[in-house]
Each structure stands twice: as C-alpha cells, then as structure tokens.
Amino acid sequence: MTTTPRNVLPKGVSASDFEQALTQIRAIVGAEYVVAEDTALAPYNKIMMAVPDEQHAPSAAVMPDSVEQIQAIMKVLNQHRIPVYPISTGKNLGYGSAAPVERGQLVMDLRRMNRILDVDAELCTALVEPGVTYQQLYDYLQEKKLPLWFSCPAPSVIAGPLGNMVDRGVGYTPYGEHFLFSSGMEVVLADGEVLRTGMGSMPGSNTWQVFKWGYGPTLDGIFTQSNYGIVTKMGMWLMPAPPDYRPFLIQYPEDTDITKIVDALRPLRIAMVIPNAVVIAHTLWEAPCTKVNRADYHPGPGAISDEAVQKIRKDHNLGAWNVYAALYGTPETNAANWKIIEQVAAATGGTLITDSTEQGGRATQYRFDLMKGKPNLGEFDLYNWRGGGGSMWFAPVSQAKGSETLKQMRMAKDILAKYGFDYVGEFIVGWRDMHHVIDLLYDRSDAEQMKKAHACFDELLQSFAREGYGVYRANTAFAEKVAATYGPVKRDVERRLKRALDPNNIIAPGRCGISI
Amino acid sequence: MQPNKTRILVASLVLGCAQLALAADPPAQERDRTYAKVCGFCHDKGVGPAILGRELPVAYIENVVRHGFRAMPSFRSTEIDNAALASVARWVSQSPATSAASASATAPASPAAPATKAQ
Ligand SMILES: Cc1cc2nc3c(=O)[nH]c(=O)nc-3n(C[C@H](O)[C@H](O)[C@H](O)COP(=O)(O)OP(=O)(O)OC[C@H]3O[C@@H](n4cnc5c(N)ncnc54)[C@H](O)[C@@H]3O)c2cc1C
Numbered sequence: 001m002t003t004t005p006r007n008v009l010p011k012g013v014s015a016s017d018f019e020q021a022l023t024q025i026r027a028i029v030g031a032e033y034v035v036a037e038d039t040a041l042a043p044y045n046k047i048m049m050a051v052p053d054e055q056h057a058p059s060a061a062v063m064p065d066s067v068e069q070i071q072a073i074m075k076v077l078n079q080h081r082i083p084v085y086p087i088s089t090g091k092n093l094g095y096g097s098a099a100p101v102e103r104g105q106l107v108m109d110l111r112r113m114n115r116i117l118d119v120d121a122e123l124c125t126a127l128v129e130p131g132v133t134y135q136q137l138y139d140y141l142q143e144k145k146l147p148l149w150f151s152c153p154a155p156s157v158i159a160g161p162l163g164n165m166v167d168r169g170v171g172y173t174p175y176g177e178h179f180l181f182s183s184g185m186e187v188v189l190a191d192g193e194v195l196r197t198g199m200g201s202m203p204g205s206n207t208w209q210v211f212k213w214g215y216g217p218t219l220d221g222i223f224t225q226s227n228y229g230i231v232t233k234m235g236m237w238l239m240p241a242p243p244d245y246r247p248f249l250i251q252y253p254e255d256t257d258i259t260k261i262v263d264a265l266r267p268l269r270i271a272m273v274i275p276n277a278v279v280i281a282h283t284l285w286e287a288p289c290t291k292v293n294r295a296d297y298h299p300g301p302g303a304i305s306d307e308a309v310q311k312i313r314k315d316h317n318l319g320a321w322n323v324y325a326a327l328y329g330t331p332e333t334n335a336a337n338w339k340i341i342e343q344v345a346a347a348t349g350g351t352l353i354t355d356s357t358e359q360g361g362r363a364t365q366y367r368f369d370l371m372k373g374k375p376n377l378g379e380f381d382l383y384n385w386r387g388g389g390g391s392m393w394f395a396p397v398s399q400a401k402g403s404e405t406l407k408q409m410r411m412a413k414d415i416l417a418k419y420g421f422d423y424v425g426e427f428i429v430g431w432r433d434m435h436h437v438i439d440l441l442y443d444r445s446d447a448e449q450m451k452k453a454h455a456c457f458d459e460l461l462q463s464f465a466r467e468g469y470g471v472y473r474a475n476t477a478f479a480e481k482v483a484a485t486y487g488p489v490k491r492d493v494e495r496r497l498k499r500a501l502d503p504n505n506i507i508a509p510g511r512c513g514i515s516i
Numbered sequence: 517m518q519p520n521k522t523r524i525l526v527a528s529l530v531l532g533c534a535q536l537a538l539a540a541d542p543p544a545q546e547r548d549r550t551y552a553k554v555c556g557f558c559h560d561k562g563v564g565p566a567i568l569g570r571e572l573p574v575a576y577i578e579n580v581v582r583h584g585f586r587a588m589p590s591f592r593s594t595e596i597d598n599a600a601l602a603s604v605a606r607w608v609s610q611s612p613a614t615s616a617a618s619a620s621a622t623a624p625a626s627p628a629a630p631a632t633k634a635q
Contacts (some may be wrong), residue, residue, distance in 0.1 A: 042583045046590035063594050111594035135553065157557045360524055377557040383587030
C-alpha cells in the first residue's frame, strides 16, 4: 500500500490512529480490499448533489465479503471511534450515490457480498445479500426458468434490492412499495452482534421470509433510513408472473387534468383493480425519455416556458400528464377490468395507448418493462435534458387527492422557475399516498447553477414543510435539514435509540439527521 | 447460513444456485460480458453516447468508468474489477466501426430504433 500523506481523515481521528486501524482492517479482509488513496477512492466520491465533492469525500473504503468480517471490522472501528458508511450496491444516484453522508467517513462497500441465498419457488420468496443487483436476480430467475417477478426502481440494472429497500425506495409492479414487501433482515449491530428480525430470531425457524412480524416489537423499520445497524441479508417477496399482463398509457392534454386523473384512479388503486404503483408523469419527464432536445425549444438560460412545453407536447405526441399502469391477472379477469379502464379513460378525456412500439414512444417501452420488473436504464435519458450531471430528487409525499396534486405541482413549478429550473416531475401512486418525485436537474459543471440548485432545493423543502408536506427520502447533503422538518420529538427518540445501539456513534453518523 | 434446514431438497438446490450466482455474477473473463451486462444498457440504447467503433483509448475508458463523467455514474472495483475493466476497455477500444450497429441490432428486445430519431 502506498503511504502518500492522507488529506481526508475521519472526524476527530488522528492520522496515526487511522493508519493503525487500516492495518487491522487489512488483516481482516485482505490488503486488496481496503483502499485509501485518492485515485482508488474516486468512484466513492462521484456525486450529483449541489455541494462540493470534498464535503462527501471518504477517508477510505473497505470491501468485506462476510458477516464475520464485518463483525471483526466493527470491533476495530469501535476501538478507534471511526465512523463507517455502509453501502450495498451504492447506486443511490441523486440521493448521495456511494459517498458518505459526512466527509471522512470510511465507506463499507458490501457489493462483494452478492449471494442469492434462497429462492423458494413455492412460497415466492427470496433471501439476498447486499451486493445482489436486480439484474443479477433477474438473470437468475430467467436461468432457472422460475416464473417469478420482483419490483425494481428505474436504475435496476446496477442497483439492488437490499440497498433500495433500506432507503425505502419504490418500484412499479404491485410490489412497488419495497419495504412493505420485504420479510426479515439480518443486521450486524455496532457492537458486532448479529440480529435477525421477525421470525429469524428463533433458532430453527423456517418462517423468516413468510411472516414479517415475529413476537414483540417489529424492529425492521428502525433499520431503514437510519444508522442503527449494517443490514447483511434481506428477505423479499416475489410475485408469481401473471398469466396475463396488460400495461397501458393514458395521455391527458392539460396540466389541470391531474385533478380528475387522480380522483378517477384512486378508487381503482385502493380497490386493487389497478394493483401496481401508477405513475403520472409530466411532459418534461417524458420529453427527455423520448429524446426531445431541450435546446431546440429553449436555447436560452432560465426555465423553459409554458408555450415551449405546449409545443413539445404537440410535436412529440406527449400528454401534459402521461399515466402508466397495468393489469395483472388472467385473461378473463383482465378482460373484465379492462372495460373499467376504458370507461375511466373515456370519461376523463384521456387517450388510451396499449401498444408501446406502435403508438407510444421510447419512454413507453421502458415504462412497460419496469411495470413487469424487467431491469433497464431507460430513465437515465432524464440527464440529457439539462446536461452536466446535476440531479437532486425532491420527493414530497402527497395524499392521493386531485386537489392536493395540483397544488403541489404549482408550488414546485413556481419555485423551480424562480431559480431557472424546469418542472420535471411525476407522481407515483401508492395505496393512498403519492410520492411526488421531482428531479431537480442542473449542470453541475456550472458554479452558478450549483449555487442556484442548492438554494432552490432548500426553498422547495422549506416551502413544502410550511404547508405540512414532508419528503419521503432525501439526499445526504440535506439530511439534517430534512430531519428538522419532522419536529423535535421524533429526533430525540432517534438519538436515544442511537445512544443505546451505537454509543460510540460509529455507524453513519448524520444519516437521516441521526447522530449523538 | 442456510435459512431452511428442513427443506433439504430445496436447500441443496438453492446452495447450487447460490454458487452459480456467485460464479456468474462477478464480471467474468469473457471480453464483452461487462459491456453486455452494464455499459450496453445505456451506450447501445442511445441513452449515453455510442462508444463502440470510435477507437477510444483504453486509459480514457478506464478513467471514465472509475470517475464517472457528467451524468454517467462511477463504477467501483467491487462492481467491475480491474481485470474486467481492462478487458472491457480493450474490447470497446478495439471494437470495429460496424460493431456499434450490430451490437444494438442484437441487443435484447428494446427501443433501439427511436434512438436514431433522437440525434
Ligand atoms: C434515473 C434514475 C431513476 C431512479 N428511479 C428510482 C426509482 O424508481 N425508485 C427508487 O426508489 N429510486 C430511484 N432512483 C434512486 C436510486 O438510484 C435507487 O433508489 C437505488 O436503488 C438506490 O441505490 P442502491 O440500490 O444501489 O442502494 P445503496 O446505494 O447501496 O443504498 C442506499 C443507502 O442505504 C444505506 N445502506 C445501503 N446498504 C446498507 C446496509 N447494508 N446497511 C445499512 N444501510 C445501508 C446507505 O445509507 C446507502 O447510501 C433513481 C435514480 C436515477 C438516477
């Protein structure tokens, strides 16, 4: 290992102490699986947030391959009080990527632990390690010819179920609320103890992946969006591939149509006629994913005009709102439910599109794939809109009520425009809520846009909080500010839990605003 | 760490699968495996720029993969190890000008076609 002087150290840790710890850790995982040179750490410092890279620079990265190695590492970290930031597949793009929440934290990269430990084809469950990607799981199921589907987020080829679930991510099949469809976790605690949640605690139990709750308090939730442990295994439910899958798109011409769309679809979603997470994507989400070139419509600085957006709709056959959903069932049940969909589309003035290759555009294809859990990277087209690799998701939760959505959309659009950014948004319909996901796209190589993007996110956050709207998840640069919007009592309880479970404050201090 | 000791049959099947998954997952020796399993999802689909047939220098490709570039994410050695990176970089660098077209033509079912109208 090279011995160039280190410029990034964990907070409060001396260079010699750190060096000693790294030597101990190398002895545990092998020297090749510990990196601490700037060049080798580069992949852990590529971020999309509107803050300088240095703010999230890691001091080192360690890549263990087993629970036992993690346990041994935790001992060393406690001894030297070194903060560690665990990542699984490390593709939390637009939320912090693979970089630590605070500068100097040591990244624990679990990507090498990529075993698919169990797939039960009868019970439709899986047990996976942190490094398993959705693409890997997809290939595995294909190879074994198992007719099982999972739900995945858009960057599914390179992201993974465990990392996504612990950040409470979402996908697009009927199992789209990923934490809800997880069953059982194994967690290495700060002191090295290994906890299995739910039924997994009981010796000899074979119901870990089928019954989530166990006995006594259900602990799984405290290991999501938190820093109370390092999750090393996760159970998840798989969905039997339906005999008939009918994806569709309904396009609506006006921004204000969102009100009637949501009010018409909500009952169908709650009653599970439409069982999956419906997506209602705005024109400017569809446009980049249909290869519309922004400069053709808006060559100058500032936010794109409403007139230009209208013209894009006309030129490229896009709706103001583009609703994606699907029916999953037998040909008979789907035929019956299809009549309802046709009626709803007709009654609300929407244009129904079912054949993605003929009528729908490029965006439709990747959406139809995502709704059956087929991994792709089609949505990365979003980044060709503004260019420059800047992205921060602003994702407030909304009630699934029409009036609420229009209000949120207008608020967001006005604030974004003030800073020169476009409203690139969609609503992902949960069972009664909606994740209003907005991609704050900006050019990260432009210092001025960086500053504006930061200020814009801040204003979005504060303005929405004043209306009682909180975000479902947030990037690491804003963790503290987002946590503050949820009030003091929750934070106090979180801090007490942190003291109890991790008294040396070594696991990801600052993640979701939790620290001692 | 087998979770279900009672289901011996399934467990052994699963163990076999786990090993298979292990063997199959780390970017393997085949020269274009990494490209097919990672890079191609953007670079063959018109999401990222086409990179085949452009004689891009190996060192440049390796650097972009590790550092990321604008919206392109960085990839860590745990995702694409050094050997796989060297191999895919060489393969991309040496790919003939025609392979860009043939690669997208043989790519698994997807919207390759509209990519052309984009430019
Ligand atoms: C174009 C685009 C579209 C996207 N669409 C979606 C989408 O549809 N749905 C969605 O949910 N997200 C989406 N994202 C955001 C993000 O890329 C995904 O959520 C992705 O799944 C998260 O990365 P990951 O799975 O690699 O998890 P990781 O990056 O590995 O983990 C996420 C975070 O969880 C914590 N963590 C990870 N592993 C552990 C562990 N073992 N123990 C304790 N804590 C841990 C860490 O804090 C880590 O930073 C999108 C991003 C892009 C760029």
